Amino acid sequence: MKHYKSNLLSSIFLLSLFLFSCTCEPSAELKYFEKEDVQAAINAVEHRSSEALLPFLKHPDQDVRWAAAHGAISLNDSSLIAPLANALLDSIPKIRRECYLALGATGNVRASEIIFEILPKEKDKDCRKAAWYALGKTCNAADFQNVFLAAQEENAQNDPAWFLYWTGVRGIGGGESIKLALKWLKEAPVENRLGAAHFLSRTPNLSLDQYDEALIKAYKKEEDMEVKIALALAFRNDNMLSKETALSLIVDAKDERLVQNLFRAAWTKGLFSAADVLPWLGEQHHPLSRKLVAQWMVDQPWDRSLFDLMSAQLKTYGEEMQSIIIKGILANSQNKAPWLDDVRQRFSLNGTPPHIKANYLRALIHDDQAIPFLSTLLDESQDKVVSTSAIETLVEMKASNRWDPAIDFESIIDMVLELKDIAQIYTIANHLSDPSMNYKLTYKGVAKLELLAQELELPRAMEAYIALQQAIAYLNGNEYETPKPSYNHPINFQVLEDFDKRQAVLVNTSRGSFKVKLNPKGAPGSVANFLLELEAGTYDGRTFHRVVPNFVVQGACPRGDGFGGPNYSLRTEAGAQTYRTGTIGLASAGKDTEGIQWFITHSPSPHLEGNYSAFGMVSEGMDVVRSIQEGDQIISVELVNSENE
Numbered sequence: 001m002k003h004y005k006s007n008l009l010s011s012i013f014l015l016s017l018f019l020f021s022c023t024c025e026p027s028a029e030l031k032y033f034e035k036e037d038v039q040a041a042i043n044a045v046e047h048r049s050s051e052a053l054l055p056f057l058k059h060p061d062q063d064v065r066w067a068a069a070h071g072a073i074s075l076n077d078s079s080l081i082a083p084l085a086n087a088l089l090d091s092i093p094k095i096r097r098e099c100y101l102a103l104g105a106t107g108n109v110r111a112s113e114i115i116f117e118i119l120p121k122e123k124d125k126d127c128r129k130a131a132w133y134a135l136g137k138t139c140n141a142a143d144f145q146n147v148f149l150a151a152q153e154e155n156a157q158n159d160p161a162w163f164l165y166w167t168g169v170r171g172i173g174g175g176e177s178i179k180l181a182l183k184w185l186k187e188a189p190v191e192n193r194l195g196a197a198h199f200l201s202r203t204p205n206l207s208l209d210q211y212d213e214a215l216i217k218a219y220k221k222e223e224d225m226e227v228k229i230a231l232a233l234a235f236r237n238d239n240m241l242s243k244e245t246a247l248s249l250i251v252d253a254k255d256e257r258l259v260q261n262l263f264r265a266a267w268t269k270g271l272f273s274a275a276d277v278l279p280w281l282g283e284q285h286h287p288l289s290r291k292l293v294a295q296w297m298v299d300q301p302w303d304r305s306l307f308d309l310m311s312a313q314l315k316t317y318g319e320e321m322q323s324i325i326i327k328g329i330l331a332n333s334q335n336k337a338p339w340l341d342d343v344r345q346r347f348s349l350n351g352t353p354p355h356i357k358a359n360y361l362r363a364l365i366h367d368d369q370a371i372p373f374l375s376t377l378l379d380e381s382q383d384k385v386v387s388t389s390a391i392e393t394l395v396e397m398k399a400s401n402r403w404d405p406a407i408d409f410e411s412i413i414d415m416v417l418e419l420k421d422i423a424q425i426y427t428i429a430n431h432l433s434d435p436s437m438n439y440k441l442t443y444k445g446v447a448k449l450e451l452l453a454q455e456l457e458l459p460r461a462m463e464a465y466i467a468l469q470q471a472i473a474y475l476n477g478n479e480y481e482t483p484k485p486s487y488n489h490p491i492n493f494q495v496l497e498d499f500d501k502r503q504a505v506l507v508n509t510s511r512g513s514f515k516v517k518l519n520p521k522g523a524p525g526s527v528a529n530f531l532l533e534l535e536a537g538t539y540d541g542r543t544f545h546r547v548v549p550n551f552v553v554q555g556a557c558p559r560g561d562g563f564g565g566p567n568y569s570l571r572t573e574a575g576a577q578t579y580r581t582g583t584i585g586l587a588s589a590g591k592d593t594e595g596i597q598w599f600i601t602h603s604p605s606p607h608l609e610g611n612y613s614a615f616g617m618v619s620e621g622m623d624v625v626r627s628i629q630e631g632d633q634i635i636s637v638e639l640v641n642s643e644n645e
Helices: 007-014 036-046 050-058 062-075 078-087 093-106 109-121 125-138 144-153 161-169 175-187 190-202 209-221 225-237 243-252 256-268 275-281 287-297 304-316 319-332 337-348 354-366 368-376 384-399 409-419 422-432 446-455 462-475 493-498 524-535 622-627
Strands: 503-509 512-518 544-548 552-555 583-586 598-601 614-620 634-641
Touching (some): 036 062, 036 524, 050 062, 062 093, 078 093, 078 109, 093 109, 093 125, 109 144, 125 161, 144 161, 161 175, 175 209, 190 225, 209 225, 225 243, 243 256, 256 275, 256 287, 275 287, 275 304, 287 319, 304 319, 319 337, 337 354, 337 368, 354 368, 354 384, 368 384, 384 409, 384 422, 422 446, 446 462, 493 524, 503 614, 512 524, 512 622, 524 634
Antiparallel strands (some): 503 512, 512 614, 552 598, 583 614
16 A cells, blocks of 8 residues: 655654643543533634634543534635544544544545555544545545555445545546446445445436446446445436436336436437336325426426326326426427416315415416516515425526516516515526526616615525626626525533433424434534524424435425524534435535525435535334325424434
């Protein structure tokens, strides 16, 4: 194994004659969050002050050192590389593990050199796992081959496949990485196979054509469902996959998440026509699979026979499916008038859920005469789900040349600026920033945008504010740097001190109930705020406004359209918890913009790690989570005693 040479390494490692000696046990009299220095270390991270964090990395109490090392993961600060490298000499493995992850979070090749240098000396299994994870985030192309050779030699129990995954998503590596991943899929432990499978499925521009047979064999042999789900998506990188093979794999799939990923892979390769997927619209299939298929199908060309068939059997589907499919009917109809009348009638019916009304509005993109009607729905008296869908449809019409030239689009822009709705502002601002629309040459209302930006309430409207400032910069021909949200919401440590780790969160929904175990040490700010909002009843009665099959369910938006939040923001806590099946995390509009919306993953989603705050895991009722559909209600959220403690 090659050893890097650096002055920093010499000072840290070669001159160190003993391990870090501060191994004091935590005080038995105080709990973790009752310790003032633990709170101080966490607050240093909250204030994004690396300098204030430094003393706590050398604190005599291992709880404080752990809090500091863990918090450093969220700082992504290369100035911490030397102090973190020194902390790798700590005798407490759990502290070293956090230091490896924090070094990885810097994304700096210097951190990679340090980790690679000390790795032969690291004996703890969990620390070695963290080290390989961090090497994947920091190794550069020039040093990849040396680290890759060491990965080949590493015990697969230490999960070096996550090194392949992170270098792969960063565009580093090649054919040798594919061969090693396929080798590990044959013989490695499940966690390492999971990393290998995600490397094959999520690495951009990866060609698996010459490995088609090996990939199919690995997929069929795989017994762990989470690994198999990731491998299903890897077929999108395989141009040799045939339509017949894809269909047979889908027919044989025993889990709806497999079906959904296999469909995604097949569509990416253009294997299916709209008619091919028709059988999967039936009630015998999982509702999220049906929805996924329908949403893809309506944007494909239909021949006359399929149009006649779908028109005839439309009413045999449930209401939500009808609201999706009718968009495809309108797209392929030669006589749209009766169908447009039907859509408007359906939209006006009392009791139609907002998310279904939104689907009908999206179908109106095929009616250039619908612009005045859609414009009336921007009014602030409308349900936010409806008004947001209306502006999105109007913008899509304008961008796709379906706009009636007799109608001045700037009048729509002026209406949005006057109404000051954050979702509408966000949508219009992004549209104005689209280079293909050439607004830099034609739009003269930049002064209006600048005035509106000054009037937005921050941090509540941060997402709209950022989009608006990006539009202003683009229209003025300037570069734009996203602002760093200010610290505005201190952690309530008393809530964390009072929290009993034996407790779980019970989420009662219109589909059933599930339990979540929180991770207060891993994400103290997120958990404290979640508990406060839970106690206030904030989540009760809200809906799940976003459901992406085999990805996430997301809810708790005050507006119901995904743009709602409190007038505060939380700090991103991109700590050590990985995104696996049932991870609960906070929705975000960018670093340090989290609020009260949360999501739960259907299956492992490692691409979220480092960007979103994960603060708990579903401990019971994952089948309920996977049954949740858009528009379902969060009836109540409460603390209960966990039967597993």
